[in-house]
Amino acid sequence: MPPLKEIRGEEIELMEKSTPQEILKWACEKYRCLCVAASFGKDSIVLLHMLRSIRPDLDVIYLNTGYDFPETVEFIRKLEKEWKLKLIEFTPRISVEEQERTLGADLYHTDPSRCCGIRKVEPMARALRNYDAWITGLRRDETEHRKGIRVVEVADELVKINPLAAWTADDVWGYIRSNNVPYNPLYDKGYVSLGCRPCTLAGTWGRFERAGRWAGTTKVGGECGIHITSTMAEYGEASAETAPKRAPEK
Numbered sequence: 001m002p003p004l005k006e007i008r009g010e011e012i013e014l015m016e017k018s019t020p021q022e023i024l025k026w027a028c029e030k031y032r033c034l035c036v037a038a039s040f041g042k043d044s045i046v047l048l049h050m051l052r053s054i055r056p057d058l059d060v061i062y063l064n065t066g067y068d069f070p071e072t073v074e075f076i077r078k079l080e081k082e083w084k085l086k087l088i089e090f091t092p093r094i095s096v097e098e099q100e101r102t103l104g105a106d107l108y109h110t111d112p113s114r115c116c117g118i119r120k121v122e123p124m125a126r127a128l129r130n131y132d133a134w135i136t137g138l139r140r141d142e143t144e145h146r147k148g149i150r151v152v153e154v155a156d157e158l159v160k161i162n163p164l165a166a167w168t169a170d171d172v173w174g175y176i177r178s179n180n181v182p183y184n185p186l187y188d189k190g191y192v193s194l195g196c197r198p199c200t201l202a203g204t205w206g207r208f209e210r211a212g213r214w215a216g217t218t219k220v221g222g223e224c225g226i227h228i229t230s231t232m233a234e235y236g237e238a239s240a241e242t243a244p245k246r247a248p249e250k
Protein backbone atom coordinates (compact mmCIF):
# COMPACT_ATOMS: atom_id res chain seq x y z
CA MET A 1 0.00 0.00 0.00
CA PRO A 2 1.48 3.41 -0.85
CA PRO A 3 2.59 5.43 2.20
CA LEU A 4 0.15 8.22 1.34
CA LYS A 5 -2.80 5.97 2.11
CA GLU A 6 -1.25 4.94 5.42
CA ILE A 7 -1.35 8.46 6.86
CA ARG A 8 -4.58 9.71 8.33
CA GLY A 9 -5.45 13.39 8.06
CA GLU A 10 -5.63 13.60 11.86
CA GLU A 11 -2.06 12.30 12.10
CA ILE A 12 -0.82 15.00 9.76
CA GLU A 13 -2.62 17.70 11.75
CA LEU A 14 -1.36 16.28 15.05
CA MET A 15 2.21 16.47 13.78
CA GLU A 16 1.75 20.18 13.00
CA LYS A 17 1.22 20.71 16.74
CA SER A 18 3.94 18.36 17.95
CA THR A 19 7.49 19.01 19.05
CA PRO A 20 10.38 17.98 16.79
CA GLN A 21 11.19 15.12 19.19
CA GLU A 22 7.58 13.88 19.09
CA ILE A 23 7.59 14.09 15.30
CA LEU A 24 10.83 12.12 15.07
CA LYS A 25 9.47 9.42 17.41
CA TRP A 26 6.30 9.16 15.34
CA ALA A 27 8.27 8.87 12.11
CA CYS A 28 10.64 6.24 13.50
CA GLU A 29 7.76 4.14 14.77
CA LYS A 30 5.74 4.47 11.59
CA TYR A 31 8.31 3.95 8.83
CA ARG A 32 10.73 1.06 8.61
CA CYS A 33 12.35 2.34 5.40
CA LEU A 34 13.22 5.75 6.77
CA CYS A 35 16.29 7.96 6.47
CA VAL A 36 17.40 11.42 7.43
CA ALA A 37 19.06 13.68 4.86
CA ALA A 38 21.93 15.58 6.43
CA SER A 39 23.96 18.45 5.03
CA PHE A 40 25.56 18.77 8.47
CA GLY A 41 24.47 22.38 8.73
CA LYS A 42 22.93 23.60 11.98
CA ASP A 43 19.47 22.16 11.29
CA SER A 44 20.57 18.65 10.45
CA ILE A 45 22.89 18.61 13.44
CA VAL A 46 19.92 19.32 15.71
CA LEU A 47 17.97 16.46 14.13
CA LEU A 48 20.91 14.07 14.40
CA HIS A 49 21.36 15.04 18.04
CA MET A 50 17.68 14.37 18.80
CA LEU A 51 17.82 11.06 16.92
CA ARG A 52 20.69 9.86 19.09
CA SER A 53 18.18 9.13 21.85
CA ILE A 54 15.35 8.05 19.54
CA ARG A 55 16.90 6.01 16.73
CA PRO A 56 20.71 6.24 16.71
CA ASP A 57 21.07 3.66 13.93
CA LEU A 58 18.90 5.52 11.42
CA ASP A 59 20.35 5.79 7.90
CA VAL A 60 21.94 9.22 7.43
CA ILE A 61 22.13 10.25 3.78
CA TYR A 62 24.94 12.62 2.89
CA LEU A 63 25.42 13.97 -0.64
CA ASN A 64 29.11 14.40 -1.24
CA THR A 65 29.14 16.87 -4.15
CA GLY A 66 32.92 17.20 -4.27
CA TYR A 67 32.54 20.94 -3.76
CA ASP A 68 32.02 20.97 0.00
CA PHE A 69 34.12 23.23 2.22
CA PRO A 70 37.09 21.34 3.71
CA GLU A 71 35.80 22.42 7.15
CA THR A 72 32.48 20.72 6.42
CA VAL A 73 34.11 17.47 5.32
CA GLU A 74 36.32 17.43 8.39
CA PHE A 75 33.35 18.13 10.65
CA ILE A 76 31.36 15.29 9.07
CA ARG A 77 34.20 12.77 9.48
CA LYS A 78 34.65 13.77 13.12
CA LEU A 79 30.95 13.55 13.95
CA GLU A 80 30.52 10.27 12.06
CA LYS A 81 33.16 8.72 14.27
CA GLU A 82 32.15 10.32 17.57
CA TRP A 83 28.42 9.74 17.19
CA LYS A 84 28.82 6.40 15.38
CA LEU A 85 26.53 7.61 12.63
CA LYS A 86 25.25 5.18 10.02
CA LEU A 87 26.37 7.50 7.26
CA ILE A 88 25.51 6.53 3.69
CA GLU A 89 27.31 8.69 1.20
CA PHE A 90 26.02 9.29 -2.30
CA THR A 91 28.23 10.85 -4.95
CA PRO A 92 27.44 12.26 -8.40
CA ARG A 93 27.86 10.02 -11.43
CA ILE A 94 30.70 12.19 -12.71
CA SER A 95 33.68 13.48 -10.76
CA VAL A 96 34.41 17.18 -10.30
CA GLU A 97 37.33 16.77 -12.72
CA GLU A 98 35.16 15.22 -15.43
CA GLN A 99 32.48 17.88 -15.00
CA GLU A 100 34.99 20.71 -15.22
CA ARG A 101 36.62 19.17 -18.29
CA THR A 102 33.40 18.49 -20.19
CA LEU A 103 30.99 21.17 -18.94
CA GLY A 104 33.27 24.02 -17.94
CA ALA A 105 35.38 24.88 -14.92
CA ASP A 106 32.65 27.00 -13.34
CA LEU A 107 29.35 25.35 -14.17
CA TYR A 108 28.23 26.34 -10.68
CA HIS A 109 28.28 29.96 -11.90
CA THR A 110 27.30 29.57 -15.56
CA ASP A 111 24.48 27.06 -14.96
CA PRO A 112 24.07 26.36 -11.23
CA SER A 113 20.80 24.49 -11.73
CA ARG A 114 22.55 21.99 -13.97
CA CYS A 115 25.45 21.69 -11.55
CA CYS A 116 23.02 21.05 -8.66
CA GLY A 117 21.10 18.62 -10.87
CA ILE A 118 24.22 16.57 -11.50
CA ARG A 119 25.79 16.83 -8.06
CA LYS A 120 22.80 16.96 -5.71
CA VAL A 121 19.43 16.18 -7.26
CA GLU A 122 20.28 13.02 -9.19
CA PRO A 123 22.21 11.45 -6.27
CA MET A 124 19.38 12.29 -3.87
CA ALA A 125 16.73 10.91 -6.21
CA ARG A 126 18.83 7.75 -6.49
CA ALA A 127 19.21 7.53 -2.69
CA LEU A 128 15.51 7.99 -1.98
CA ARG A 129 14.49 5.11 -4.23
CA ASN A 130 15.34 2.91 -1.23
CA TYR A 131 12.99 4.57 1.24
CA ASP A 132 9.32 5.16 2.01
CA ALA A 133 10.00 8.31 3.98
CA TRP A 134 12.75 10.81 4.65
CA ILE A 135 13.42 13.39 7.32
CA THR A 136 14.78 16.83 6.45
CA GLY A 137 15.86 19.92 8.36
CA LEU A 138 13.70 22.37 6.37
CA ARG A 139 12.32 25.38 8.23
CA ARG A 140 9.65 27.83 7.12
CA ASP A 141 11.62 30.94 8.00
CA GLU A 142 14.65 30.07 5.82
CA THR A 143 13.31 31.36 2.49
CA GLU A 144 10.23 32.55 0.69
CA HIS A 145 10.08 29.15 -1.05
CA ARG A 146 9.97 27.26 2.25
CA LYS A 147 7.46 29.36 4.14
CA GLY A 148 4.54 27.13 3.08
CA ILE A 149 6.02 23.75 3.99
CA ARG A 150 4.09 21.32 6.17
CA VAL A 151 5.54 19.02 8.81
CA VAL A 152 4.37 15.98 6.83
CA GLU A 153 4.23 16.12 3.05
CA VAL A 154 3.67 13.44 0.45
CA ALA A 155 4.82 13.51 -3.16
CA ASP A 156 4.99 10.62 -5.57
CA GLU A 157 4.30 8.17 -2.75
CA LEU A 158 7.33 9.36 -0.83
CA VAL A 159 6.71 10.89 2.58
CA LYS A 160 8.79 13.88 3.62
CA ILE A 161 8.93 14.79 7.29
CA ASN A 162 10.11 18.26 8.34
CA PRO A 163 10.26 18.22 12.17
CA LEU A 164 11.79 21.71 12.37
CA ALA A 165 9.27 23.35 10.03
CA ALA A 166 7.98 25.71 12.72
CA TRP A 167 11.34 26.47 14.30
CA THR A 168 13.24 29.70 13.73
CA ALA A 169 17.02 30.05 13.41
CA ASP A 170 17.00 31.29 17.02
CA ASP A 171 15.24 28.11 18.14
CA VAL A 172 17.91 26.04 16.38
CA TRP A 173 20.80 27.97 17.92
CA GLY A 174 19.04 27.88 21.33
CA TYR A 175 18.88 24.07 21.13
CA ILE A 176 22.53 23.83 20.03
CA ARG A 177 23.72 26.03 22.88
CA SER A 178 21.59 24.55 25.64
CA ASN A 179 22.53 20.99 24.65
CA ASN A 180 26.16 21.76 23.86
CA VAL A 181 25.80 20.29 20.37
CA PRO A 182 28.92 20.49 18.15
CA TYR A 183 28.47 22.53 14.98
CA ASN A 184 30.31 23.35 11.77
CA PRO A 185 33.11 25.86 12.55
CA LEU A 186 32.17 27.88 9.46
CA TYR A 187 29.33 29.46 11.44
CA ASP A 188 31.92 31.12 13.65
CA LYS A 189 33.47 32.62 10.50
CA GLY A 190 30.26 34.46 9.64
CA TYR A 191 28.38 31.99 7.44
CA VAL A 192 24.65 31.82 8.18
CA SER A 193 23.54 29.14 5.69
CA LEU A 194 25.95 26.49 4.45
CA GLY A 195 26.16 24.87 1.03
CA CYS A 196 28.94 24.11 -1.44
CA ARG A 197 32.06 26.26 -1.24
CA PRO A 198 31.72 28.02 -4.66
CA CYS A 199 28.08 28.97 -4.01
CA THR A 200 28.07 30.15 -0.40
CA LEU A 201 28.94 33.60 0.90
CA ALA A 202 29.57 34.53 4.50
CA GLY A 203 27.49 37.30 6.01
CA THR A 204 23.87 38.37 5.95
CA TRP A 205 22.75 39.41 2.48
CA GLY A 206 19.02 39.81 2.67
CA ARG A 207 15.85 39.17 4.57
CA PHE A 208 16.24 35.40 4.46
CA GLU A 209 19.20 33.43 5.78
CA ARG A 210 19.75 31.67 2.43
CA ALA A 211 20.33 34.97 0.60
CA GLY A 212 24.08 34.31 0.51
CA ARG A 213 23.58 31.09 -1.46
CA TRP A 214 24.28 31.19 -5.23
CA ALA A 215 24.91 34.94 -4.97
CA GLY A 216 25.50 36.57 -8.35
CA THR A 217 23.58 33.89 -10.26
CA THR A 218 19.97 33.44 -11.33
CA LYS A 219 19.58 31.00 -8.46
CA VAL A 220 20.40 33.47 -5.68
CA GLY A 221 18.81 32.51 -2.36
CA GLY A 222 17.05 29.62 -4.06
CA GLU A 223 16.87 25.86 -3.91
CA CYS A 224 19.29 23.21 -5.17
CA GLY A 225 16.32 21.18 -6.39
CA ILE A 226 16.09 18.28 -3.95
CA HIS A 227 13.09 19.97 -2.35
CA ILE A 228 11.35 20.68 -5.65
CA THR A 229 9.13 17.79 -6.63
CA SER A 230 9.26 18.34 -10.39
CA THR A 231 13.06 18.57 -10.42
CA MET A 232 13.40 15.43 -8.33
CA ALA A 233 10.99 13.61 -10.63
CA GLU A 234 12.95 14.67 -13.70
CA TYR A 235 16.29 13.48 -12.32
CA GLY A 236 14.71 10.44 -10.68
CA GLU A 237 13.39 9.26 -14.03
CA ALA A 238 16.75 9.86 -15.67
CA SER A 239 18.55 7.71 -13.11
CA ALA A 240 15.90 5.03 -12.56
CA GLU A 241 17.10 2.52 -15.13
CA THR A 242 20.71 2.47 -14.08
CA ALA A 243 20.51 3.14 -10.34
CA PRO A 244 21.05 0.25 -7.92
CA LYS A 245 17.99 -0.42 -5.80
CA ARG A 246 19.83 -0.62 -2.50
CA ALA A 247 21.98 2.14 -1.06
CA PRO A 248 25.67 1.19 -0.91
CA GLU A 249 25.99 0.81 2.85
CA LYS A 250 29.39 1.31 4.40
Ligand code: SF4
Pocket (backbone or CB within 6 Å): 065, 067, 107, 108, 109, 111, 112, 113, 115, 116, 117, 119, 120, 195, 196, 197, 198, 199, 224
Ligand atom coordinates in the same frame (compact mmCIF):
# COMPACT_ATOMS: atom_id res chain seq x y z
S1 SF4 B 1 25.61 24.23 -4.65
FE1 SF4 B 1 26.95 25.04 -6.27
S2 SF4 B 1 28.71 23.66 -6.43
FE2 SF4 B 1 27.12 22.65 -5.19
S3 SF4 B 1 26.07 21.38 -6.66
FE3 SF4 B 1 24.93 23.33 -6.55
S4 SF4 B 1 25.78 24.70 -8.13
FE4 SF4 B 1 27.17 22.94 -7.85
